[in-house]
Amino acid sequence: xxxxxxxxxxxxxxxGQNVTLSCEQNLNHDAMYWYRQDPGQGLRLIYYSxxxxxxxxxxxAEGYSVSREKKESFPLTVTSAQKNPTAFYLxxxxxxxxxxxxxxxxxxxxTRLTVL
Amino acid sequence: xxxxxxxxxxxxxxxxKNCTLQCNYTxxxxxxxxxxxxDTGRGPVSLTIMTFSENTKSNGRYTATLDAxxxxxxxxxxxxxxxxxxxxxxxVSPNYGGSQGNLIFGKGTKxxxxx
Numbered sequence: 001x002x003x004x005x006x007x008x009x010x011x012x013x014x015x016g017q018n019v020t021l022s023c024e025q026n027l028n029h030d031a032m033y034w035y036r037q038d039p040g041q042g043l044r045l046i047y048y049s050x051x052x053x054x055x056x057x058x059x060x061a062e063g064y065s066v067s068r069e070k071k072e073s074f075p076l077t078v079t080s081a082q083k084n085p086t087a088f089y090l091x092x093x094x095x096x097x098x099x100x101x102x103x104x105x106x107x108x109x110x111t112r113l114t115v116l
Numbered sequence: 117x118x119x120x121x122x123x124x125x126x127x128x129x130x131x132x133k134n135c136t137l138q139c140n141y142t143x144x145x146x147x148x149x150x151x152x153x154x155d156t157g158r159g160p161v162s163l164t165i166m167t168f169s170e171n172t173k174s175n176g177r178y179t180a181t182l183d184a185x186x187x188x189x190x191x192x193x194x195x196x197x198x199x200x201x202x203x204x205x206x207x208v209s210p211n212y213g214g215s216q217g218n219l220i221f222g223k224g225t226k227x228x229x230x231x
Contacts, residue, residue: 006159042120042205042221043160090159104150105219107159 003027006091006108013078013085013115021076021111023091030096032074033105036060037088046089049074050096078113086115118143120208120222128228133196137225139189139206150207151180151191154224160205163191193227201229 004025013019023032031050035043045058049068063082068074074093078085089112092105120141129135141149148167152160164173164180166189173180177194193200206222 040223042223044221045219088157092159104162104165107152107161109159110157112157 004091004093004106004108006089006111008111009109011111011113013113015115016080018077018079019113021078021089021091021113023074023076023108025072025074025093025106025108027093027106028071029093029106030071031094032068033092033094034058034064034066034074034076035090035092037090037110043090046076085113088112118208118210118220120206120220122204122206122222122225124225125223126226126228128230129196131196131198131229131231135193135196135227137191137193137204137206137227139191139222141187141189141206141208141220143187143208143210143220145210146184146187147209149180149182149189150209151178151189152205152207154203154205156202163204196227196229198229198231201227203227 033048034046049055091108151163154160203224
């Protein structure tokens with residue numbers, strides 16, 4: 001069953017703690033992305049990666065960190081430096097290329113993070 | 117500034133009725149426009165992708181139109197069903213392939229279909 005998975009579905013964190021959100025894909029996609037979604041807001045890009053061991057900051061990277069040690073995995077760590085981490089986090093993946101249809105992003109089911 | 121504006125913010129319709137959602141964008145250069153459906157608490161799922169040379173694309177009861185001159189797109193839903201209740205997100209890509217790290221997302225239109 002091909003696709004992109006995220007875990008856990010719900011995550012609760014105490015203030016001051018770091019937490020790591022998992023994202024795995026078996027679509028053999030080159031690129032992976034992390035977005036944050038807040039109520040009434042459009043998705044905002046946190047980090048993205050086009051190749052193993054390389055990643056770029058998105059619009060709101062402060063307080064977050066990522067790694068890309070394997071093509072199929074792109075975990076996101078929400079650090080204690082993130083001032084307002086409560087949000088819905090979405091991971092996506094895509095093929096790299098000029099054809100926009102092939103470059104379509106496929107999204108995971110999301111992780112809802114709540115800071116207590 | 118690259119922006120994507122969607123209207124209405126929310127919409128309630130009766131089951132079986134048609135509806136049209138709007139998307140205006142000020143993104144340049146323009147590569148393609150996508151419509152996604154997002155059920156509550158789930159990840160978005162792609163409905164259509166259109167390049168600047170396409171002016172209509174259908175996916176079942178969903179039909180998207182694009183006017184690249186006026187920078188407007190619409191998503192028309194025919195014979196709505198209860199399962200159409202979701203947020204519909206318009207996304208514009210200013211990139212001609214390669215990295216997708218600069219997509220511009222609208223805030224979405226929340227559609228509720230009532231029996």
